[in-house]
Amino acid sequence: MDETILHASRIPAMKPEKARSSNRLEALTRIIREVDSAPDLDTALSVIVRRTREVMAADVCTVYFTDHEQRHHVFAATDGLSADLVGQVKAGFGRGLIGQVADSSRPVNLAEVPEELDQEFLTQSGTDRYHGFLGVPVIHKRRVQGVLLVRQRKARRFDDADEAFLTTLAAQLGSAIAYARTNGEVCTLCRTSTDQQRRFEGLSGAPGIGIGKGIVLFAADLQAVPDRVPEDPHTEEQRFRQAVASVRTEIARITDDLEGTLSSADRALFDAYVLMLDSPEIMDSVVQRIHLGNWAPGALRQTIETHAQRFDLMDDLYLRERAMDVRELGTRILLSMQGTSARLEDYPPDSILIGRRISAIDLGLVPPGRLCGVISAEGSSLSHAAIVARALGLPAVVGTEDLPISALDGQEIVVDGNNGHIYLRPDPALRQAFAALIEEERELGESLSSLHDLPAQTPDGVEVSLYTNTGLAADLSLAAASDSAGIGLFRSELPFMLYDRFPSEQEQITLYRQVLEAVAPRPVNLRTLDAGGDKPLSYLHVAETNPALGSRGIRLTLDHPEIFLTQLRAALRADIGFGNLRLLLPMISDVDDLEQALVLLNRAEQQLVEEGFAITRPKVGIMIEVPAAIYQIEQLARHVDFLSVGTNDLAQYLLATDRNNPQVSRRLDHCHPALLHALQQIAHASKGAEIPVTVCGEMANDPGCALLLLGMGFDGLSISASAIPRLKWAIRNVSTTQMKALAEQALQLDRPVLVHHLLEQVLQDARLEQLQDPPQY
C-alpha cells in the first residue's frame, strides 16, 4: 500500500472550522511575508487587497489612508472596484461608514449597510450599492493611519474569523503605512510633495538646536545604506572588487581553519558563499549599478535586496532561508568596504550623525568639532549615546523609529533636541527661526561664561558642589576645562568598549592617569566597570534574556575577580603621585555584594604593597541605583565613605520602564512622584547615617530638577560639563529656603505633570525662563 495513503488514513480528519482557520493562518502568514518583502507601499497594498479579497471571498477589498491635515480618508487601493477611484474618493472625518470605523477605533461589521450611511461613497464613486460590509481601523502607535475594508454585493454578515483576519492584517499594515508616510510615499495621496519640508517626531535626547547636513552611519546595517552619487565610478568599482576579493580570502581561511571540524554538509554553506561571490548575477549587477550612478555600498544594497527578495517569496522553507545567506554575504562585503576609523573628509563641519542605533562609542569616534547634532532612530533620552551627546553639548533626537534613515543622507536637517523634533529640508522661514534660536542660545552661553570661576553659591550663601560626568576622551577635555569641583562620575566601561579585548593593567594605568592628571587636585570618582545590560562588551558575551536585570555592573565583576582585580590595581597604581582617586561601585544591591567588592579591593592593595608600590587607600563610594539599596542605606553606609545616586537606573527599575525603549520612554519621567519620594528617602537616610550623598543621574542636568534635589538635601550634583554654566546660574538665583519649599511642595503632588508645572513656575519666579525649553515649532 502507498505509504502516504497509509499515513493519511491514520490521521483523524480535521473539523471543517479547524481546517478553515488553519488555512486562514497559512494565508495570513503568506500575505504578511509578501507584504514584508514588498519593495514599496504600492506593491504591499496591492498584495493586501488582492489576497484579502481572495481569502475572504469578498467582492471588494479597499484601503483608505487617513490624511490628518485635510481631515479626510483617501481611497488608496482596491481590488474589485475601478482603480480610477484611487485618490478621487474621500471620506470626511466623522462621516459615513469609513468615518465610523476610524472614529470608533474598532471593527464595523454590517450585514446590510443602511443606504444613507454610504451615500458619500456612492455619490463620489458612482458604483452600485454593496450590502455587506466589514471595515477595521489601521492604527499605529495609537494613531489612525487608515481603514481596511471588504464589501459584498449581497447582504452578508462576516463572521468572527473574518474580523480577526482583517484586524491582524490591519495591524500589519499600520506600521507599513506609518513608515511609508515618513518616507514620503503616502504624500501623493495626501497632497504634500516629497521635496517639501518634512517633520519627524522623536524624543529629546540632548538639548539644543543644530542645523547641518545628514551623514548616515550604517556600520553593518546594509538596509540603512543610502544612495550616493560616486565621485569616480571606476574607483568605486575597484573598491567593490577589492572587498569581494577580501571576503573570498576570509571565507577560504575560515574553511581551512575548520577543516576536519566541519561536516561536508556544513562545508556546503561556505561553498555556497563562494559560488555567490562568483555569480555574475550578483557581481555584474553591482558593477552595472555603480556605472549607472550609485556608489559601491548603495549599488551593493540594491543588488542584494533584489536578490534576497526573490528567495523571501519562495514557499519552500529551505529556499526562503537562503535569503538570509544572501544578506549575510552582502553585509560581509559591506563591512570589508568600510575602513575601521572615521575619516575627517567623511564629516564636513556641521555634520549631523544619523543611524539606527548610534552608540556612545560611535559618537566618540567622530573627529572632534565636526558634529552639530545627532539622530538615533532607536534608544531614549537615557541611552548612553544621548548621555554622551549631552556631555559633548550636542543636540540629539532619539527614538524616531519610523525614520527613513537612508533618505536623510546628504540632506539639510534641523535637529531640535529641546523638543525631540527633526526637520528635513527646512523651508527658509523655519530655518531662519531656528537659526535665531541658535543665536539666542549662543548669546546666553556667552553671558553665562562670565560665571566661570564664580562659586555655585545660593543668594543665602550656601556653596553647592557641582561635579562633571565623563567617560570618553572628547568629554574629558570639557570636564577638565570646566570649573567643576571634580569628576563625580567617570564611566570606566566606555573606554573598555573601545577595545576588542580587555585592556591590560598597563593600558588602564595610562588611561586613568590621563583622567586623574587632567583634573588634579580635584577628585575623580572612577566608577568600576559597569558593563553588561545596555553596555555590552563585544568581547564578553553574556547570553541573557533580560540583561538589565542580569549580570551587569558589580555582579559581573564579582563573577570575574580577575577582571575586577586588574582594574582595581590599575586605578590604585595610576593614582600614585596624584592622590585624587575615589572608587565608585555600580549596581550594589546588598551588603554582601559590597563586602565582597571590598575584600577584592583589600587584596589588590595588599598585592601592590607587597610588590613595593607606594599606594594610598582611596575613598570608596557606592551607586544607589537599585531600589533595594534605598532600604539599606544605613547598613551600606557603614562600609563606605560616600554615596552617589544613579537616577537613570533607579528610575528604570523603580518605574519598571526600560531606559532604552522609546515605546515606553514617556513613562520614564524624572518628576514621577514615586521617584521623588524614593529620592527624598535616600537624602534623609544619608543624613541619618552621616554620609555625603550626591546625584549623578541625568535628572540633575535639568535646572528645575536640580533645584528640587538640592531642596531635598543632596550635598552635590554631578552633571554634563556643558550643563554647568546654566545650573550655576540657577543656583546663584534661588535661595536654599526656596529650594526646600520647592521640595516640600513637589512631594505633595500626585502626578508628574503637576511637578513639571511647579518647576516651570519656580524658574519663572526666579526670572530664569531662559532655562526652560524654547517654544515649539
Ligand code: PEP
Ligand atoms: C545612572 O544609572 O543614573 C548612572 C549615572 O549610571 P549609568 O547611566 O551609566 O547607568
Ligand code: MG
Ligand atoms: Mg547606572
